Amino acid sequence: xxxxxxxxxxxxREDKVLQxxxxxxxxxxxxxxxxxxxxxxxxxxxxxxxDPPERCSTxxxxxxxxxxxxxxxxGAQLSYGDSPGxxxxxxxxxxxxxxxxxxxxxxxxxxxxxxxxxxYQEGIQNKRFVIANGIFAQDGLVSLPKLKTHGxxxxxxxxxxxxxxxxxxxxxxxxxxxxxxxxxxxxxVDLNRYIAPRLYVMDGILAMEGEGxxxxxxxxxxxxxxxxxxxxxxxxxxxxxxxxxxxxxxxVYGQETGMGSMEGVELVGDPFDSxxxxxxxxxxxxxKPYRKGALLKALNNLVIPKPYILEEKCVKCGVCVLMCPVxxxxxxxxxxxxxxxxxxxxxxxxxxxxxHELCPKSAIRLQTPVLRRALDRLGLVQGKVSRxxxxxxR
Ligand code: SF4
Ligand code: SF4
Numbered sequence: 001x002x003x004x005x006x007x008x009x010x011x012x013r014e015d016k017v018l019q020x021x022x023x024x025x026x027x028x029x030x031x032x033x034x035x036x037x038x039x040x041x042x043x044x045x046x047x048x049x050x051d052p053p054e055r056c057s058t059x060x061x062x063x064x065x066x067x068x069x070x071x072x073x074x075g076a077q078l079s080y081g082d083s084p085g086x087x088x089x090x091x092x093x094x095x096x097x098x099x100x101x102x103x104x105x106x107x108x109x110x111x112x113x114x115x116x117x118x119x120y121q122e123g124i125q126n127k128r129f130v131i132a133n134g135i136f137a138q139d140g141l142v143s144l145p146k147l148k149t150h151g152x153x154x155x156x157x158x159x160x161x162x163x164x165x166x167x168x169x170x171x172x173x174x175x176x177x178x179x180x181x182x183x184x185x186x187x188x189v190d191l192n193r194y195i196a197p198r199l200y201v202m203d204g205i206l207a208m209e210g211e212g213x214x215x216x217x218x219x220x221x222x223x224x225x226x227x228x229x230x231x232x233x234x235x236x237x238x239x240x241x242x243x244x245x246x247x248x249x250x251x252v253y254g255q256e257t258g259m260g261s262m263e264g265v266e267l268v269g270d271p272f273d274s275x276x277x278x279x280x281x282x283x284x285x286x287x288k289p290y291r292k293g294a295l296l297k298a299l300n301n302l303v304i305p306k307p308y309i310l311e312e313k314c315v316k317c318g319v320c321v322l323m324c325p326v327x328x329x330x331x332x333x334x335x336x337x338x339x340x341x342x343x344x345x346x347x348x349x350x351x352x353x354x355x356h357e358l359c360p361k362s363a364i365r366l367q368t369p370v371l372r373r374a375l376d377r378l379g380l381v382q383g384k385v386s387r388x389x390x391x392x393x394r
Contacts, residue, residue: 002229002261003028004236006269009205009224012053012062017224021066021201024226027268030074034199034228037075039139042110043068044197046146046161047082048213049358050095056208056218059144061097063203063224067144068105081110081134082164085171086323086358089113110134115167120194124257125178125186132167135195143197143230147204147221147237149212149282151305151353151366152181153188156213157237158200158230159250159259162192172325175352181287185249192230193259200233201226209241209281215362216281223275231260236267242278247286285368301346305366307356313363314341320355320364331355 005027009020025031035041045059053060068078080102084092089112093099102109115130135141145161153160163171178184202225210216221240227233231254235245245251245262255262283305309320316338324330330349331342341363356364 001264001266002232003227003266003268004229004232005226006236006267006272006275007224007226008222008270008274010222012060012205014062014065017062017205018066018069020224021063021070024201024224024269025070028199028226028228031070031076032074034142035071035074035076035140039076040137041071041076041078041198042135042138042141043071043078043080043107043144044141044161044164045080045082045096045098045144046148046156047084047089047092047096047098047164049084049360050087050091051214052095053097054218055214056206056216057146057148057212057214058092058096059098059146059203060205061101063201063205064098064144065101065105067142067201068101068107071142072105078105078107079110079134079138080107081112081132083112083132083167083171084164085354086319110137112164112167115170118194120190122193123190125183126190129191129194130166130170131195132165135165141195141197143200145200145202147202147207149209149216151211151283151356152351153185153250154248154283154287155234155238155241155243157234157250158197158202158227159188159192159234159254162195162197163188165191165195172323172352172354175350175354176325179350179352181351182249185287186253188250189253189257189259192254193257197230199226199228200230202233202237204237207241207280211356211362211365214357215359215364219277219280221275221277223270229260229265231255231262232265235262236265236272240272240275240277241280241282242276243280243282243284247284249287300351302369302371304351305368306346306349306351307344307353307364308367309341309344310363310365311341313361315361315363316341317360318342320359323354323358325352325354326350
């Protein structure tokens with residue numbers, strides 16, 4: 001039975017976070033259960049972009065620092081890294097406050113800019129990945145995800161956190177290659193199975209609800225979660241925010257591939273009910289697979305939430321255009337002067353939501369089409385995630 005530890009932590013005061021991290025790890029057998037003295041361990045926070053901690057889009061530096069101190073005390077040689085969707089790893093580390101904490105604790109930033117191709121025979125969706133070089137020099141990885149909503153995957157948790165192990169713009173290429181949210185989620189599960197973090201510590205002290213993973217609203221959940229099982233931890237968080245884990249493809253596929261278990265999770269630490277928040281603002285509709293082909297594209301437009309720009313918030317910076325991975329771009333400025341916001345070409349848009357995720361002003365929102373809302377009300381949209389397709393053997 002997989003174990004998930006829940007520890008209450010009211011805020012980000014360093015001494016309180018350190019106590020909570022020590023307690024959480026003790027509930028799982030102590031840091032010695034995850035590493036031996038002298039081992040090289042990479043800490044993988046969520047550094048989605050160069051955002052300050054107040055924005056609540058990145059793992060808080062106090063959580064990073066507390067985990068680092070506990071693991072260093074247990075004899076680990078630490079490094080850290082992530083590849084943001086936009087900005088350099090160094091810029092994101094600096095803005096988030098993690099860079100400063102890492103410097104004080106003498107933890108170097110690993111190479112998350114260049115990568116190496118690997119082949120993973122057990123992969124179901126993907127057998128080939130380019131992975132950041134910083135991963136390879138390590139004995140193990142400890143993942144530090146942030147509790148946030150996500151337009152594409154419903155919520156971003158333990159499993160999705162490893163997407164940042166793919167360097168730079170290769171992440172965008174992955175969206176083009178796998179436009180269906182379901183295929184994309186299977187790829188994330190393959191990636192996580194290959195990287196196989198030893199431990200996950202989720203920062204849910206101040207979570208993000210609404211338009212996550214970058215444009216949402218901070219929401220105090222006052223919890224840190226600990227587990228060696230990413231599926232069990234993500235499923236526990238889903239239940240905590242009133243989201244059926246069966247609606248989150250990474251959790252479902254994670255269980256189906258044997259990476260972990262959604263059911264029969266042993267919860268230890270503070271009572272689950274004391275964190276329950278069924279009013280948490282998160283999309284509770286099933287993920288609709290994006291399908292290619294002219295007719296199906298038209299259907300996508302009728303049922304899959306589409307991004308749109310709030311003109312009054314847009315500063316015409318062009319980040320959304322730059323990061324749109326499809327060719328030709330699915331949103332462009334109408335003219336070179338950039339006097340008006342970019343305009344969407346929805347027939348080209350694969351609904352990867354990179355624009356939504358990376359807009360620095362949270363000016364992009366997701367709108368569920370009227371037809372889709374009606375189908376949801378009538379219960380005509382499947383509520384469960386489909387099973388993985390089996391490839392035919394030749
Ligand atoms: S990234 Fe956001 S602010 Fe910048 S042009 Fe696009 S919508 Fe406007
Ligand atoms: S417009 Fe936005 S959602 Fe559509 S393909 Fe481009 S980045 Fe993805």
